[in-house]
Amino acid sequence: MKLLIKNGTVIDPATDKPFQADVLCVDGKIAKMAENISSRGVKTIDATGCLLFPGFIDMHVHLREPGFEYKETIASGTRAAARGGFTGVAAMPNTAPVADNAAVIRFILEKAAQSGSSRVYPIGAITKGSQGKELAPMAEMKKAGAVAFSDDGHPVTNAYLMRQAMEYARMLKVPIISHCEDTALAAGGVMNEGYTATVLGLKGIPSAAEEIMVARDILLAEMTGCALHIAHVSTAGSVRLIRDAKRRGVPVTAEVTPHHFTLTEEAVLGYNTNAKVNPPLRTEADIEALKEGLADGTIDVIATDHAPHATHEKDKEFDYAPFGILGLETAVGLIFSELVDKGVLTLNQVACKCALNPARILGLPEKKLQVGSDADITIIDPNRREIVDPKDFVSLSSNSPFNGFTLKGLPVATILDGRITMQDRVPVSTTN
Amino acid sequence: MELRTKAEILDQVGIRRALTRIAHEIIERNKGVTNVALIGIRRRGVPLSIRLAERIKQIEGIEVPVGFLDITLYRDDLTRLDYHPHIYRTEVNFSVTDKIIVLVDDVIYTGRTVRAAMDAIMDLGRPKAIQLAALIDRGHRELPIRADYIGKNVPTSKKEIISLRIKEIDGEDSVLIQEPLRE
Amino acid sequence: MKHLLDLQNLAPDEINTILDNAVPMKQILNREIKKVPTLRGKTVVTLFYEPSTRTKTSFELAAKYLSADTVSISAPSSSVVKGESLIDTAHTIKAAGADVVVLRHPAAGAPYLISRRVDASVINAGDGMHEHPSQALLDIFTIKEIKGSIAGLKVVIVGDILHSRVARSNVWGLSKLGAEVHLVGPATLLPPGIENLGVQVSSDLDAVLPGADVIYVLRLQLERQNQGLLPSLQEYASLYGINSRRVELAQDDVLIMHPGPLNRGVEISNEVAEHPNAVINQQVTNGVAVRMALLYLLSVGDVSNETAN
Numbered sequence: 001m002k003l004l005i006k007n008g009t010v011i012d013p014a015t016d017k018p019f020q021a022d023v024l025c026v027d028g029k030i031a032k033m034a035e036n037i038s039s040r041g042v043k044t045i046d047a048t049g050c051l052l053f054p055g056f057i058d059m060h061v062h063l064r065e066p067g068f069e070y071k072e073t074i075a076s077g078t079r080a081a082a083r084g085g086f087t088g089v090a091a092m093p094n095t096a097p098v099a100d101n102a103a104v105i106r107f108i109l110e111k112a113a114q115s116g117s118s119r120v121y122p123i124g125a126i127t128k129g130s131q132g133k134e135l136a137p138m139a140e141m142k143k144a145g146a147v148a149f150s151d152d153g154h155p156v157t158n159a160y161l162m163r164q165a166m167e168y169a170r171m172l173k174v175p176i177i178s179h180c181e182d183t184a185l186a187a188g189g190v191m192n193e194g195y196t197a198t199v200l201g202l203k204g205i206p207s208a209a210e211e212i213m214v215a216r217d218i219l220l221a222e223m224t225g226c227a228l229h230i231a232h233v234s235t236a237g238s239v240r241l242i243r244d245a246k247r248r249g250v251p252v253t254a255e256v257t258p259h260h261f262t263l264t265e266e267a268v269l270g271y272n273t274n275a276k277v278n279p280p281l282r283t284e285a286d287i288e289a290l291k292e293g294l295a296d297g298t299i300d301v302i303a304t305d306h307a308p309h310a311t312h313e314k315d316k317e318f319d320y321a322p323f324g325i326l327g328l329e330t331a332v333g334l335i336f337s338e339l340v341d342k343g344v345l346t347l348n349q350v351a352c353k354c355a356l357n358p359a360r361i362l363g364l365p366e367k368k369l370q371v372g373s374d375a376d377i378t379i380i381d382p383n384r385r386e387i388v389d390p391k392d393f394v395s396l397s398s399n400s401p402f403n404g405f406t407l408k409g410l411p412v413a414t415i416l417d418g419r420i421t422m423q424d425r426v427p428v429s430t431t432n
Numbered sequence: 433m434e435l436r437t438k439a440e441i442l443d444q445v446g447i448r449r450a451l452t453r454i455a456h457e458i459i460e461r462n463k464g465v466t467n468v469a470l471i472g473i474r475r476r477g478v479p480l481s482i483r484l485a486e487r488i489k490q491i492e493g494i495e496v497p498v499g500f501l502d503i504t505l506y507r508d509d510l511t512r513l514d515y516h517p518h519i520y521r522t523e524v525n526f527s528v529t530d531k532i533i534v535l536v537d538d539v540i541y542t543g544r545t546v547r548a549a550m551d552a553i554m555d556l557g558r559p560k561a562i563q564l565a566a567l568i569d570r571g572h573r574e575l576p577i578r579a580d581y582i583g584k585n586v587p588t589s590k591k592e593i594i595s596l597r598i599k600e601i602d603g604e605d606s607v608l609i610q611e612p613l614r615e
Numbered sequence: 616m617k618h619l620l621d622l623q624n625l626a627p628d629e630i631n632t633i634l635d636n637a638v639p640m641k642q643i644l645n646r647e648i649k650k651v652p653t654l655r656g657k658t659v660v661t662l663f664y665e666p667s668t669r670t671k672t673s674f675e676l677a678a679k680y681l682s683a684d685t686v687s688i689s690a691p692s693s694s695v696v697k698g699e700s701l702i703d704t705a706h707t708i709k710a711a712g713a714d715v716v717v718l719r720h721p722a723a724g725a726p727y728l729i730s731r732r733v734d735a736s737v738i739n740a741g742d743g744m745h746e747h748p749s750q751a752l753l754d755i756f757t758i759k760e761i762k763g764s765i766a767g768l769k770v771v772i773v774g775d776i777l778h779s780r781v782a783r784s785n786v787w788g789l790s791k792l793g794a795e796v797h798l799v800g801p802a803t804l805l806p807p808g809i810e811n812l813g814v815q816v817s818s819d820l821d822a823v824l825p826g827a828d829v830i831y832v833l834r835l836q837l838e839r840q841n842q843g844l845l846p847s848l849q850e851y852a853s854l855y856g857i858n859s860r861r862v863e864l865a866q867d868d869v870l871i872m873h874p875g876p877l878n879r880g881v882e883i884s885n886e887v888a889e890h891p892n893a894v895i896n897q898q899v900t901n902g903v904a905v906r907m908a909l910l911y912l913l914s915v916g917d918v919s920n921e922t923a924n
Contacts, residue, residue: 195808199623201723201745201780204807271724315702317722319743502639505651505681510915519639519911555648 002026003418004039008047008379012054012369013348013356023052025375025418033371045413045423047379053351054367055087055376055416057358058328060152060177060231060255060303063089063120066107067096072308072396074108075115077328080306080395082421082428084328085411087376088119089306090362092152093130100125100136102144109145117421118414119376121147121362123177126165130154135165142172147362150177152231153278157183159216166226175227175253175361180213180238181205181279190319192265192280200268202318205280207235214238218245221252229361230254232305234279236289243298253361254293255301258334259325259401261290267401273314273321275401277307291344300357304331308397326400329393334402336382336409354378375418384410386425394427435593435610441586442607444599447567450583451480454565455487457581462532467560469497469528473537473549474520477501479600480567481536499524501535506548522552529557534581538596540566543575568607570594618730618737619909621746622787630788634756636908637901643680644904654683657914660713662704663689663740664720669875669899670740670750674717677906683914686711701725705732714914718742736913744778749909750874751784753902755792757894758829760901761870766793769826771865773855774833774882777804777844781874782833786812797823800833800855803844820855827865832857832873835882848881858884862892870894 003025009018010033022037023030058081064072072080074091081089091108093099099108105122112120124141128134130151138149149169155178156162162178169176186209191197193204214230218241221228230242233254245252259275264283267275275281293299304327314321335354339345345353355367355378365374388405390398414422421428442450462468465488472481478500485498502520504510510517535549550562565581570588588594588609595608616629643649659678663671671687678685688704701720708716713735718726723743730737741747759765770789776782776798789796796814798805810816817823824830839845862869871883871893879885887893 193807195811198806198808199783199812201743201783203744271727312700312702315728317701317720317725317728319722505639505643505653505911510653511657513915516912516915519636521639522642551652555650556646 001418002042003375003415003420004037004042004044005047005052005377005379005415006037006039006044008050008052010052010369011347011351013351014368014370018051018347023369023377025415028375028417030369030371030373030375033369045379045420047413049381049383050412051347051380051382052369053378053380054355054369055374055414056085056332056354056378057088057090057364057367058086058304058306058331059090059301059358059362061089061091061306061328062094062308062324063091064308065095065111066104070396071310074111074120076394076396077306077308078112078115078117078120079427080328080393082117082414082416083394083425084330085332085378085380085414085422086118086328087378087414087416087421088121088364089328090121090123090147090358092150093123093125094153098125098129099123100128100130102137102140105141105144105146117427118416121364123148123150125149126151126156126176127161132156132158132161135161135168138168138172138174142174146174147364148175148177148229150179150231152177152179155179155181155183155213159220162217163220163224166220166224166228170224170226173363175229177229177231178213178217179231180210180217182209182212185209185212189280190276191268192282194265194283196265196268200271202268207237207282207286210235210279211237211241214241218242218250218252222248222250225251227361228252232257232260232279232303233290233293233299234260234282234286236286239289239293239298243293243296246298253300253357254298255303256290256294256299257303257305258327258331258338261287261294262334262338263401271318272401273316273318274325274399274403276318276321276323277325278323291339294339294349294353295344300353301361302331302335302353303358304328308395309399310397314399324399326393326395326397329395330388330400330402330407332380332411333386333388333407333409336380337407340382340409375415377415378411379413379415380409381412382409384408384412386410434613436613438592438609438611440606440608441568442584444605447583447605447607450567451483452487454581454583455484455491458484458534458565459488459492461580465492465494465496467530468532468534469499469526470534470536471499471501471524471553473535473545474500474502476538476596476598476601477536479598480538484536484565497526499526501549501552503545503548503552506552508544508548524556527557528553528559530560532561532563533559534563534565536565538566538598539568539570539594540564540579541570541572543573543577546577547575568594568596616912618726619748619913620726620730620737620739622748622751622784622791623746625791627791630752630755630791633752633905633908633912634759636912637756637905640907640911641901641904643907644900649680650682651680652682653911654678654681654914657683657714658686658712659683659715659717659910660686660688660708660711660735661717662708662719665741667719667741669902670719673899673902674738674740674906676903677910680903681907681910683910686713701729702732705729708735709733715910738909738913741780743780744783745780746784747780748784749902749906750781751788752909753898753905754785754831754872754874755788756905757872757898757901758870761894762828765789768794768828769797770794770829770831771797771799771823771827772831772833773799773820773857775804775835775839776800776809776833777806778836779833785831786814790814799823801845801851804839820861821864824861824864827869829870829872830857830862830865832871832883834874834876835878837878837881852881856882856884857887859886862887862890868892872898875899
């Protein structure tokens with residue numbers, strides 16, 4: 001099977017500069033990159049004016065299957081990934097049952113193989129049932145295909161247990177992904193602590209609730225030598241802690257979400273439950289620090305924390321609505337509008353934060369656009385504009401605070417294994 | 433809405449004469465004013481009731497109690513309005529029970545204001561009787577209500593507008609009959 | 616004005632319109648027949664998800680005095696406890712043909728949610744820690760009734776500011792009308808960022824009281840001690856309780872106010888509760904008048920076209 005992408009500009013951090021080339025994919029691999037490859041008899045995508053990136057990986061996604069198929073399924077979530085320009089997603093284990101054993105990991109991989117529009121990398125739970133009491137069978141899960149371990153959403157509060165988890169994960173050479181939150185300090189909080197929360201009469205979550213756990217987990221990583229990945233960094237203080245740790249050589253990496261680098265706590269005004277997320281949206285100063293962290297390499301990855309919730313769950317009193325924001329289908333537009341256009345990140349850096357670094361952290365095959373590498377390609381038109389309308393989402397849910405935002409710079413085609421999974425903003429069925 | 437004045441029905445002198453006559457009629461009908469009180473309906477019934485009380489004092493040497501009534505909360509068209517009528521204070525600082533109450537208003541038209549005023553007074557107590565004085569009766573009653581004392585009967589069409597101006601509120605005394613320039 | 620959800624977004628003129636309309640309403644309360652037919656045929660639903668006798672009774676009396684029909688839905692007796700969502704309850708209310716919904720709810724913002732779902736006017740009768748606008752309006756009415764005006768008055772609000780919707784609404788309302796508002800409480804009960812509301816914030820009560828025209832005493836929820844916010848009620852009483860000595864520090868004609876119910880001996884001493892300058896009972900009476908004005912203004916006409924009269 002052949003696919004030719006004509007006239008695009010190739011962004012590959014391995015090469016110094018972007019260059020114009022036609023890319024020919026054959027049987028899932030990049031077979032040839034050159035100018036003016038003949039398109040006779042080959043299915044062709046015209047990528048004039050577009051950028052070709054190594055396939056994007058979103059290393060923080062909630063696919064909700066098994067257990068919450070009314071919010072999202074592996075099929076719908078991977079279709080949303082394809083529409084968003086992603087060729088791979090790492091799935092968090094807070095399903096029902098929790099992905100805390102090899103059987104659930106295998107189930108997810110089988111479902112993904114049947115219906116997936118993107119690669120799915122399961123993340124196993126650190127503790128059984130993510131209860132924070134006993135370690136889950138990490139080695140068995142790794143053998144079944146788990147790429148990392150996390151009790152995302154249910155932070156491991158017991159430092160002793162977290163230490164053991166890190167010792168064990170280091171032995172398996174698999175990273176621990178930590179959702180950093182001191183649950184006692186954050187208890188009852190529903191948004192960032194500060195003036196806005198005070199005026200709205202909502203209980204706040206202070207920055208320190210995140211930073212205390214970032215500090216603890218950095219210390220444990222330093223002590224154990226385990227690769228630690230800090231999920232969804234939201235505060236200036238966390239950025240500082242991670243920067244210092246990296247300087248000391250602690251094996252720590254970190255991610256930020258598009259909503260955390262785009263929106264402040266004021267998105268909550270009017271009790272907008274679509275802006276209710278954990279960690280909460282913070283302040284302008286935090287956004288500045290997050291952007292600095294992205295630019296200087298403190299933050300390695302952009303991941304969405306795609307967290308679908310049904311309308312009836314979000315359409316509630318703010319206190320009672322669940323935390324979570326959809327991410328997959330708006331991420332690239334936000335990265336280009338907020339980071340590339342504003343000069344925060346270069347195109348090479350985008351390739352690193354969205355493809356190369358997630359692959360490296362999760363121990364996946366290297367991501368590059370070179371002859372012989374996997375034909376996973378994200379094609380982005382940096383000038384295309386679109387007004388976000390949740391009605392266009394292919395996700396089963398629509399809990400996005402970006403409704404009505406105009407985004408510039410959008411994925412226009414997604415190539416997975418040499419096949420088109422999305423073209424012209426519409427997912428292409430892959431199950432035939 | 434632009435208005436054209438068709439005629440002046442009463443001027444300052446005419447209003448004064450009408451009120452003097454009404455004062456005499458009140459005294460006569462009630463055989464004195466020992467048990468009479470006046471209640472002016474806000475807004476233009478208020479100065480009229482004060483003037484009537486002055487005339488009565490000039491004639492009889494007795495100060496009759498005067499009160500003022502805001503009937504907004506008793507209107508039957510409140511829920512059909514697209515604006516908020518301002519509620520003024522009701523000032524009736526005497527007991528209406530067993531008194532002869534003379535309600536004073538500027539113009540009697542449909543009778544709905546008087547109906548509301550009677551209800552409002554009933555909520556204040558149980559008067560011996562309620563009588564009604566109006567400076568102008570322009571007809572077109574929608575309720576079985578009639579005035580006991582009338583300054584002037586003015587047959588009108590429904591299109592026409594009675595513009596009644598009182599010095600204490602409007603700076604001059606006059607009653608005009610007007611109609612809109614265009615339909 | 617379609618709803619009364621907060622005082623934050625009310626203009627000073629709108630606040631004054633409500634206060635002005637409460638004056639004739641208060642007259643009705645002093646009559647033998649405390650009833651006018653104004654809202655005949657209108658239905659006022661009180662929907663209380665938290666226990667409250669004062670506010671609920673006050674709204675129900677206000678509605679009855681205006682001849683509205685009242686329907687009361689309270690949490691223990693309705694499907695609320697069966698897990699029916701607020702949205703579903705809103706549909707029920709809609710079906711019942713309510714003209715005004717008076718909502719008390721433990722979650723901040725709940726009145727906004729329901730106002731988007733019903734045709735009826737919604738009055739926020741207290742939502743979580745957010746606002747309690749009708750309480751603040753009756754407080755401001757009471758101050759204005761006695762002091763003549765609000766502008767320039769020094770108002771000291773003492774106590775659990777953190778959890779107090781009454782404090783938030785009073786801060787908005789009093790500030791909009793030109794009062795100088797001081798918030799005083801222990802550091803654990805002062806919400807972060809509150810100073811950005813244009814108020815003075817302090818934990819030293821005795822230093823703030825001199826010159827006070829109004830001392831507004833907030834109710835202290837006794838469970839705050841178990842939540843680690845207070846070492847003991849005794850310590851709270853000694854630092855922030857309003858007693859005779861503290862009243863002496865303020866202006867001679869200082870008003871002492873409290874939204875009720877009182878914890879005598881904790882936030883307010885028995886003596887002060889009975890002090891001649893304490894207007895706590897007057898607040899209750901005025902509450903009915905102010906709520907009558909609110910029901911009138913929300914049920915009749917459209918305040919935006921007032922000039923048409």
